[in-house]
Amino acid sequence: MSATGIIFSNIHDNNIPELTRMRTVASVPFACRYRFIDFTLSNMVNSNIYNISVITHNNYQSLMDHIGSGKDWDLARRSGGIKILPPYITAFANNANLYQTRLQALKSVNDSISRITDDYVVLSDCDVICNVDFNDIIAYHQKSEADMTIAVKTVDLTPETAKINTIFTSDEDGRVTDVLAYPTNFSGTADISLNIVVMKTSYLKQIVLDAIAHDHNSLTRDVIARNMDRMNYRVYKYEGYFACISSFEEYYRNSMDLLRNSEARASLFSVKNRPVYTKVRNSSPSYYSPTSTVKNSMIADGCYIEGTVENSIIFRGVKIGRNATVKNSIIMQDSIVGEGASLDCVITDKNAVITDKRRLSGADIQPYYISKGKKI
């Protein structure tokens, strides 16, 4: 059994526009030292998937910079490894429309898909943070002789959260009986898609060719919903930790959850034989000065902390000045918080500068966002 991974790096960019203005959703920074794609890539590598294609369409410079040759994920390989598939626009084509959906993305890389020789493919988005062994899903897929297996998680939904998720219903054998994409009036307990899909490579090739011939554009509506009665589509119920980052507020809430919930941290970061890899930056250890007070916070390496930090997530290379107070906030890479400044419920993007004594505050349901490189 061998498998290829296909990662969609831009799907759902629109969900968190603040953080994706200059980057793909795949390269959104998360949890002190990671980018979203690190979790998906690590899951694949830890499941012995070493042939990985990342489909992109725009803003992918930061992603290319992050991935580099792929060596930090053990994906710099002579055969296989990681391949970035930017949009393929032929010369003389006057139509530069880029794909919006996963099926459109797959159609656009049909050429690449047609050459996959592995038995199975694992399709994954980047905005679902979890630590999962794809081999378990593939084993379940094989055992149930499914044509397609979709990983789902049982959650409680409100109309607010339901409308940004895809809901699957299934019979007691796990066979898909219905699928609702982004329902606008749903609430209650349901199985939502983790946007991780497993199928045989031969079936994927068939789906893509079929979609091109019929001009189908949605994997959920045009493939799953149309064929679920005659094909064997299954759900795989994932039980572990997961965070679906479907909005800016969810980004904040899920980040803060890592601080509140030590089990969440453990099930994401401390799973035996399944570490999370990321780009190595060679930061020195972090220094906590005698004037610092740090409580219930996650801190990356390379920080210099002289002030107070509480319930916060501090990325690599951040400086927190003397008498500064940072509470309930997320401070991204290389940002500087000046002396005596005070932040509460603030998210600063990379390289932000908060000048001395500045006071900024958001609310926990609506954190205040400071964009990349901005000086306040």
Add this chain to the structure above:
Amino acid sequence: MLKKQECVAMLLAGGQGSRLYTLTEKTAKPAVRFGGKYRIIDFPLSNCVNSGIYTVGVLTQYQPLALNEYIGNGEPWDLDRVNSGVRVLPPYQAKSGGDWYKGTANAIYQNLEFINRYDPDYVLILSGDHIYKMDYEKMLEAHKEKGADCTIAVLEVSLEEASRFGIMNTDEDLRITEFEEKPKQPKSTKASMGIYIFNKDLLEKYLIDDEADPNSSKDFGKNIIPKMLADGRKMYAYAFSGYWKDVGTIQSLWEANMDLIGDQPEFDLRDRDWRIFSRNYSDPPQYIGEYAKVSNSLITEGCEIEGIVENSVLASGVKVARGAIIKDSIIMRNVTIGEGATINYSIVDSETKIGAGSIIGHTRSSNSGIAVVGSELELKPGTNIPGGEMVDAEWLEKNK
């Protein structure tokens, strides 16, 4: 023949470092952990890369496993290269026989073939037991400028300290007139740092001659340097100023780690113009808990701190339970410290578990000395280790 390199660095990393006791029981001294996420060898290796020297031979002999594994293909230092890069050079058997490295000069002699593959003009000899940042390129420039046969890096030390070092007596132009090993009455305070640049051809000649001399102890300081000096070769000192520390003893290793701490540390690891590279592990971010108090300390990725940490250096993956107190100590990778344990003025080596309520070491002011706990040990709850004690598996067996 490989692509020509102007200068090849040879890093002597075979030393046992017996004065580090249990810390070098299972690894060579250059592989001893330092400063939270580094090993001693990261410093000369990073210096090489930052100085534009990309061909480095690492001569290993004593307990090389950890060192070999650590260096790997050299990727963390950008030394995985096509025409150059880092190579680990253990002693080997050849047609004419083979032997262990009998001295520093013999180690280089046995690897002349490696050096000659790059057809270098110069050879830089380094040792793997010092913590410092140095631009070897500047030293090479000085060497070329003087038209020297050999250049030796020296550091100004105090007159009292001078009798512990190899001392270079020079004229005004820094030309070396006399070399004295650990002189009782030093005539100068220029101490050799064990960093040499030789013109390759000349070095080769002296190494071959030295090898043929049955009375030689095959050592640079004892044989090669005095012989070249006696022959009237052009030998110059290169004055280095800045932080430099031999970490060959428990005391100096502890001090060098402490030099990394503070608002204005003596040795700044944060300097982005002279980065120290190291092999990274995939550890999660640090987590500082609700009841933790961290002060004047360096903490590394993967640490989970619920207790009190003061004036200490914690390497990656250290877990400190609630109520534990760590003071003036160095805790190496993946050590777990149980609830209410107290660690004072100590060094705890990697992967060791300290049981709850244990008391390790004594306060720094008590003059009892640094307590050292070896790697991969399991200390039962309530273990009491007095200050200055060296704890290894044998000690634990005896003091059950």
